[in-house]
Amino acid sequence: MWVEKRATGTYKFVEQYKSPLTGKRKRVSVTMDKNTAHTRKEAQAALEAKIQHQLKHVDDGNLKHGITLRELATDWLKDYKPMVKYHTxxxxxxxxxxxxxxxxxxxxxxxxxxxxxxxFLNGMIYKDDYKNSSVMKFKGTLGNMLRYAYKHNYIKANPIEQVNVQYRTDEANDDTSKKFLDDNELHEVLRFMYHRSPHYGRFCEFLYLTGMRYGEAASLRRQDISRRDDGKVVASINGTLVNDHKQMSPKTGNSRRDVTLNDRAVLLLNKESVDHPAKSEFIFESRQGHPLGNTILNYWLRQAKRKFDIDKVVSLHTFRHTHISKLAELGVPLYLIQHRVGHKDATTTKDIYLHVTKKAEQRLDSKLNFL
Incomplete structure (x- = not known):
């Protein structure tokens, strides 16, 4: 290691190492304010860390020792970020x-x-009360990290392949009927949210009336609403909400669509516009001018679930499922429902549709003897 004094009065500590890939000498450096025994020691440690960071990415066929889980997470996230949408x-x-x-x-x-x-995963289920579906996502993320580790010779084999999670059996056959609300439950939940705040109530009711995802509705701006030549009012879904900003790309390619609004949905938008000045970026906002946050909304929805003793999933996404169930009940074909909610081929949408139509068939069968 050697030291170079810079014109700014600081000191540049430099070290060389030989690249296994090219056989050439490379340099790493670090700048310190002083050149003392203490700073030289700090610089030496920092330079060694930089060299090791460079060498650990060199694939020479040998296992690279000393990589911590935290370092793996940092490396994997840095590699993963440009490959996916920000929300993912x-x-x-x-x-x-x-x-x-x-x-x-x-x-x-x-x-x-x-x-x-x-x-770790079993503890999430039985100690922290996570749902099976959430734990599956954690397992998937950890599996991706460890596949990255295997690819870069941090490990000899991926341990995730031998992991056997003891998922809750009572969730194995998830009851489709618990994914959407009936008319009475919907009325109670919306009334509760309106009581908390008119903004909360309107937003939740708008989700039910349109079948939009939270991010789609929360990111709606005035210019996204238009009236067609036939007089119908539509909302253009062209993005989603990410960190209080509109990301101009919806969840999937099929999510980009126009959603026709009924008279009640248009009324809700007009009421929100009255409460917010024209300079507001989003239609649905809090009193502080921020987009309505899904965390606080889901918190109050959980309170409504407890208050009314609703034995179902109650979240913002439940309104989307309830919209699907109501369209199925009205006899709307599955392919039109899928197009409206931005699903090309979603299992949940199909399950709800088949559940509702099966119930309708059973009601019909029970009345045939009265002909």
Whole structure:
């Protein structure tokens, strides 16, 4: 290591190393304010860390030791971010934060065994009360991280392949009827949300009337609403809400669409416009001028679930499922429902449609003897 004094009065500490890929010498450097015994020691450690970071990405066929779970997470997220939409990345990054709270981030990746992963995932189900579907997402994210580790020779084999999660059996055959609300439940929940705030109530009712996803409705701006030549009012779905900003790309290609609004939905938009000045970016906003947050809305929906003892899933997404169930009940063909809600081929939409139409057939069968 040598030191170069810079014109700014700072000191540049430099070290060389030989690249295994090219055989050539490369340099790494770090700048310090002073040149003392203490700063030289700090610089030496920083330079060594930089060299090791460069060398660990060199694939020489040998296992690379000393990589921690926290380092793996940082490397994988950096590699993963440009490959996916921000919302997908953000969800993965959030799951990584949760993992690092439950699993020591300083554990060496090469020391991670299937049992450690099983304990973490099973604990999420039976200690932290996570749903099976949520734990599956955590397992998927961890599996992607460990596949990255295997690809870069941090581990000899991927332990996720030997993990056996003990999912709750009572969720194995999820009851489709618990995914949407009946008329009485819907009325109670909406009345509760209107009582909390007219903004909350209008937003939740708008989700039910349109079948939009939270991010689609929350990111609607005035210019996204238009009246067609036939007099119908439509909302153009062209983006979603990410970190309080509109990302001009919906969840999937099929999500980009125009949604026809009925008279009640138009009325709700007009009432929101009255409450917010024209300079507001979004139609649905809080009193502070921010988009309505899904965290606080889902919190109050959980309170409504408890208050009315509703034995179903009650969240913002429940209004979307309830919209699908109502369209099925009205006899709207499945392909039109899928187009309206922006689904090309969604299992949940099909399940709800078949559940509702099957119930209608059973009601018809019970009345045939009265002909």
């Amino acid at each position: 990345y953000d969800n993965s990054a959030s799951r990584v934060k949760v993992m690092l709270k439950h699993i020591d981030g300083d554990i060496l990746v090469e020391k991670i065994k299937p049992l450690l992963i099983e304990d």
